[in-house]
Amino acid sequence: xxxxxxxxxxxxxxxxxxxxxxxxxxxxxxxxxxxxxxxxxxxxxxxxxxxxxxxxxxxxxxxxxxxxxxxxxxxxxxxxxxxxxxxxxxxxxxxxxxxxxxxxxxxxxx
Amino acid sequence: xxxxxxxxxxxxxxxxxxxxxxxxxxxxxxxxxxxxxxxxxxxxxxxxxxxxxxxxxxxxxxxxxxxxxxxxxxxxxxxxxxxxxxxxxxxxxxxxxxxxxxxxxxxxxxxxx
Numbered sequence: 001x002x003x004x005x006x007x008x009x010x011x012x013x014x015x016x017x018x019x020x021x022x023x024x025x026x027x028x029x030x031x032x033x034x035x036x037x038x039x040x041x042x043x044x045x046x047x048x049x050x051x052x053x054x055x056x057x058x059x060x061x062x063x064x065x066x067x068x069x070x071x072x073x074x075x076x077x078x079x080x081x082x083x084x085x086x087x088x089x090x091x092x093x094x095x096x097x098x099x100x101x102x103x104x105x106x107x108x109x110x
Numbered sequence: 111x112x113x114x115x116x117x118x119x120x121x122x123x124x125x126x127x128x129x130x131x132x133x134x135x136x137x138x139x140x141x142x143x144x145x146x147x148x149x150x151x152x153x154x155x156x157x158x159x160x161x162x163x164x165x166x167x168x169x170x171x172x173x174x175x176x177x178x179x180x181x182x183x184x185x186x187x188x189x190x191x192x193x194x195x196x197x198x199x200x201x202x203x204x205x206x207x208x209x210x211x212x213x214x215x216x217x218x219x220x221x222x223x
Binding site: 031045048090096098099102103 | 112165168200204210212215217
């Protein structure tokens with residue numbers, strides 16, 4: 001099937017690190033993505049990783065990919081209240097369509 | 111502004127009616143994708159167009175149809191609307207084969223009453 005799984009909620013204290021996890025289905029996916037959706041807005045691309053990479057770092061964001069387990073994670077360092085949003089992982093299929101996960105709602109409290 | 115324009119932003123209509131949602135992709139992007147986001151279903155892929163041709167179809171109902179015009183804008187037509195069709199409808203565009211993923215519009219919120 002084409003189910004991409006994520007946990008629904010994550011709550012962290014401001015300044016701590018957040019780790020959002022994702023399990024995808026297609027081992028032949030070439031690219032995997034993380035998107036952020038703030039209330040009332042569309043999805044904003046945060047970062048992506050090519051399937052032959054294990055890790056990618058981009059400022060406060062670190063993406064880890066375990067291709068054997070089809071597991072993707074997004075770590076946000078020094079989480080801020082402005083990071084509160086829904087985070088979606090997505091895998092790219094052969095027709096270039098993206099299959100999105102269920103989304104993880106991140107809540108950051110002071 | 112992402113460069114992907116969706117109109118209208120909000121739409122309220124009655125059951126049984128028909129509506130048209132419009133999307134203008136980013137300049138130069140040939141691919142257009144439509145997604146439906148509802149509270150309990152997450153983000154569901156509906157349909158993909160590339161340079162005017164349908165390329166992939168997801169869980170799109172027969173009551174729904176779409177097309178991409180020669181100027182690359184796309185329209186999603188929803189007919190015989192039901193309460194369960196209430197959702198956010200997103201359009202996204204991409205240059206074919208690009209690694210950097212889609213650019214999303216801000217969506218059309220459809221409410222069926």
